[in-house]
Amino acid sequence: MWRVPLSTVEYGDEEIDAIKQVFGRRWLAMGAETEAFEQEFADFVGVKHAVAICNGTAALHLAFLVLDLGPGDQIIQPAMNFVAAANTTVHVGGEPSFADIISLDEPTIDPAQVEQLIGPRTKAVLVMHYGGYPCRMNDIAAICKKHNLFLIEDACHAVGSSYSDSQDGRNCMVGNLGDIACFSFYANKNLAIGEGGMVTTNDDRLAERLRVLRVHGMTTSSWQRKHMPDGNYDVTEHGYNYRLDDLRSAIGRIQLAKLRENNGQRKNLVTAYRRQLKELDGWIVPFRDYPGDSAYHLMAILAPDRASRSQMVSTLNADGVQTSLHYPCVTELKAFESYNDKFQLPLSREFGELVITLPLFPSLTGAELDDVCRIICKMS
């Protein structure tokens, strides 16, 4: 339907062969393939544990549960985020405490705001690495340490992002920067398997509970029982069915092997976008002088005002170019409008009103990108 789509699935024969092999082994549910995916993902991120989950939202849910976040607990989080973290906060009986972004140019959670929002019921800070660009983790980790708060990474945009620690020179993968991190492998993500997710942590106790809670609270999975003489199990907690299956894990392993190359291609495309859009008067291309690296999940630009945004979106769409907007400020959404009076979020609101997300995926051609930029430059 779109001449230039926003994103596309990037598969080759490798993924198809991997699926065929899973069928050949006659085990489709969570099994050896998922265990291998978890190990490879843990090695990639540099963490002790990676626990595969059926999607990123379920990953957030289990992360909150294993940290014992529950009724009355405040979780500080960015208002510029996909709604999953805020919904999950409400699901566990917690209270989202919305922080603003640093600036229109750096739309990640503002550490100064985080510190201001801390109160007696605050238990955790959740960060979201917008578009794959890591948040200011040095500052946020220091705040969490000072106030004894859990640090959760919503890393759903950031598979393969790394963060450089300017103070101690450490270079660390996203997913290894807090107590626990959640990833999504939804169809439009950098590592896409349709539906899927992963939780990473270095904490043995948290990992153990994650593994139990994702299989109904059972002490063993059906794959483990297949290799046990008596097939016995107990249920130690009221768990969920949040399993990932071997078919998707097989795709995930191939996608993980291709990730560095694909993210490198995304980086080249973002560089080309930036070069062509840098002269636009009044428009902002966020993360312009970002000092670190990114997974380059999104290519977002900001219009000078709302009218220019809708005009630009209409023109691009009429010419066959798909656009999106990541995201409306969470408190602008109907289900969260009651938080509107409580939190001053001028930058997140403005960002949500002006942002346009442009097509970005590894196989986007130079000609397609030039064409998108030509339409934008002509219109602005």
Ligand SMILES: Cc1ncc(COP(=O)(O)O)c(C=O)c1O
């Ligand atoms: C920032 C962010 N958090 C959470 C999620 C939820 O992930 P999923 O769609 O896999 O449940 C997404 C994905 O859409 C996301 O972009």
